[in-house]
Amino acid sequence: xxxxxxxxxxxxxxxxxxxxxxxxxxxxxxxxxxxxxxxxxxxxxxxxxxxxxxxxxxxxxxxxxxxxxxxxxxxxxxxxxxxxxxxxxxxxxxxxxxxxxxxxxxxxxxxxxxxxxxxxxxxxxxxxxxxxxxxxxxxxxxxxxxxxxxxxxxxxxxxxxxxxxxxxxxxxxxxxxxxxxxxxxxxxxxxxxxxxxxxxxxxxxxxxxxxxxxxxxxxxxxxxxxxxxxxxxxxxxxxxxxxxxxxxxxxxxxxxxxxxxxxxxxxxxxxxxxxxxxxxxxxxxxxxxxxxxxxxxxxxxxxxxxxxx
Numbered sequence: 001x002x003x004x005x006x007x008x009x010x011x012x013x014x015x016x017x018x019x020x021x022x023x024x025x026x027x028x029x030x031x032x033x034x035x036x037x038x039x040x041x042x043x044x045x046x047x048x049x050x051x052x053x054x055x056x057x058x059x060x061x062x063x064x065x066x067x068x069x070x071x072x073x074x075x076x077x078x079x080x081x082x083x084x085x086x087x088x089x090x091x092x093x094x095x096x097x098x099x100x101x102x103x104x105x106x107x108x109x110x111x112x113x114x115x116x117x118x119x120x121x122x123x124x125x126x127x128x129x130x131x132x133x134x135x136x137x138x139x140x141x142x143x144x145x146x147x148x149x150x151x152x153x154x155x156x157x158x159x160x161x162x163x164x165x166x167x168x169x170x171x172x173x174x175x176x177x178x179x180x181x182x183x184x185x186x187x188x189x190x191x192x193x194x195x196x197x198x199x200x201x202x203x204x205x206x207x208x209x210x211x212x213x214x215x216x217x218x219x220x221x222x223x224x225x226x227x228x229x230x231x232x233x234x235x236x237x238x239x240x241x242x243x244x245x246x247x248x249x250x251x252x253x254x255x256x257x258x259x260x261x262x263x264x265x266x267x268x269x270x271x272x273x274x275x276x277x278x279x280x281x282x283x284x285x286x287x288x289x290x291x292x293x294x295x296x297x298x299x300x301x302x303x304x305x306x307x308x309x
Contacts, residue, residue: 007166010095010182012078012088014175015272016265026083032276033076039283040065042297050296056134057123058293060116061286063143064245067112068279071105074098075176075275082175092166095177100158102178103201108150110208113246115142117215120239125222157200160193175268176275209250216243244285248278 018025047053047062075098082088090098123130161179164186174181179197183190219239226232287293 007168007170007185008092009089010092010170010172010177010185012082012090012175012177013171013173014079014082014088015268016173022083022085026080029076029083029272029276030080032280033072033080036068036072036276036279036283039287040068040279043283043287043293044069046293046296046300049300050292052292053296056119056139057116059139060112060119060143061293063146064112064116064282064286067105067109068282070101071109072276072279074101074105075271079175090172090177095172095182096158096162098177099161099179099182100154102154102176103157104150104154106150106201107153107204108146109249110205111146111149112143113242113249114208114211115146116242117212117246118142120242121215121219124219124239153200153204157197160197164188164190164193174271176271178271180267205250209246212246245278245282248281248285249274 015025044062044065047058047065078090078098119134122133126133157179161182164183165188166185167187169185172181172185179194179201183194183197186193216239223232223236287297
């Protein structure tokens with residue numbers, strides 16, 4: 001990908017209609033970012049350190065924590081920097097990197113949630129064959145496939161965006177570099193790139209969501225056939241956290257990329273929900289509703305306190 005542009009730096013205009021609220025937003029977003037980092041780091045430590053959590057479900061949960069750590073760190077540092085009074089400029093190369101990692105991790109998220117739904121489908125619909133179907137090799141291949149697919153997807157969208165020349169203006173009407181905000185700044189017609197990019201992201205999200213819906217339809221049918229109330233509750237509890245996380249993740253993506261012309265303020269709010277709030281909620285969703293994760297975290301803290309004494 002060659003840089004045939006005269007623009008060397010973009011200016012991020014930030015969050016619209018928030019003039020004078022920088023300090024309040026700085027405190028709010030810094031708190032969310034810190035909670036997201038701490039919560040996902042604790043989940044990752046719990047999955048790695050506890051032998052009880054070395055199962056396919058928690059293996060993918062660990063991957064989700066890695067994703068959340070990277071995803072919120074793609075946009076939050078620059079957002080906090082400009083809210084604290086630092087410059088709003090981002091270099092041309094920095095904009096490329098930010099857009100690449102945003103879409104790489106976003107695509108990885110879609111595939112990862114789909115793989116996690118398949119894992120729950122196998123666990124509930126084929127419990128006796130679960131360890132055979134979801135063996136260590138299969139889990140590694142599925143996890144690697146999600147990350148590689150995310151990279152390929154991001155390379156396509158990044159190349160599509162930055163193969164166009166950018167010779168001014170350079171004001172990005174967003175708080176980070178994303179296709180809807182960067183493509184209108186191109187000096188050539190970007191309508192084709194916009195259609196291909198938006199369709200690509202929107203359809204990818206819908207396809208993954210459809211596959212998840214199919215998996216959970218089959219899961220629901222299997223749960224309805226369980227005779228004992230306790231068995232149904234146990235099966236439902238293993239899926240409810242994943243379903244909650246899916247709603248938080250897919251809602252913003254579908255709204256942003258399938259709307260022909262979303263308002264800047266609405267788009268920004270949805271992106272903040274997607275980039276900061278969802279990574280903050282995921283550890284709470286999975287830890288508060290999961291006895292094994294809570295027991296592992298409790299064991300880690302007790303071990304550290306005993307070591308400290």
